[in-house]
Amino acid sequence: MAYDRNNIFARILRGEIPCKKVYEDAHVLAFHDIRPQTPVHVLVIPKGEYVSLDDFAAQASDAEIVAFTRAVGKIARDAGVADSGYRILANHGRDANQEVPHFHVHIFGGRSLGRMIGRE
Numbered sequence: 001m002a003y004d005r006n007n008i009f010a011r012i013l014r015g016e017i018p019c020k021k022v023y024e025d026a027h028v029l030a031f032h033d034i035r036p037q038t039p040v041h042v043l044v045i046p047k048g049e050y051v052s053l054d055d056f057a058a059q060a061s062d063a064e065i066v067a068f069t070r071a072v073g074k075i076a077r078d079a080g081v082a083d084s085g086y087r088i089l090a091n092h093g094r095d096a097n098q099e100v101p102h103f104h105v106h107i108f109g110g111r112s113l114g115r116m117i118g119r120e
């Protein structure tokens, strides 16, 4: 799938749409999800143009992948959920109902998260 430069996260990265930022570095931006599903619900995105985890894993540089992984850990720690526990989730494609075609990881926490996956 080709990257769509008009997707909502691309527009956030360009500053065209506001976000509630929690973290930023050279490769990564993180912000609160606009429709939080848990007390802590943060989205972590790379600044590079990657459609999904599949694209990111195949195409991103080692520096981007390292920065992203370290950022996810730091953001969860800073959000205060490293001790209580949290879940990270990345939707890729149709079966996962990926809504926004710019790679992102959800960090969910702040309460017991129940089953790992819902029944269809």
Ligand code: AMP
Residues within 6 Å of the ligand: 008, 017, 019, 031, 032, 033, 034, 035, 036, 043, 090, 091, 097, 098, 099, 100, 101
């Ligand atoms: P996904 O289904 O994994 O693609 O999830 C996309 C997520 O982006 C959803 O949880 C939405 O609530 C969230 N979202 C959509 N638009 C915005 C926005 N403008 N700011 C923050 N989060 C958003």
